[in-house]
Amino acid sequence: MSSDSEKTDSDWAEFLETYDPSKEDSDSEEEVTQEPLKTEESKKEDPKSPESDHDS
Helix, strand or coil: CHHHHHHHHHHHHHHHHHHCHHHHCCHHHHHHHHHHHHHHHHHHHCCHHHHHHHHC
């Protein structure tokens, strides 16, 4: 059973990697999903810069 579990785990991991919801989604959806993601990342890093500038 241990082997079976391992095999399933490996298969599942491979499936997840091959699945890639971002790629599965339509291009339009991908752009919409990537936009907010980039905005969030930018916002997280942005506040640091502007904040420092504001502090100066």
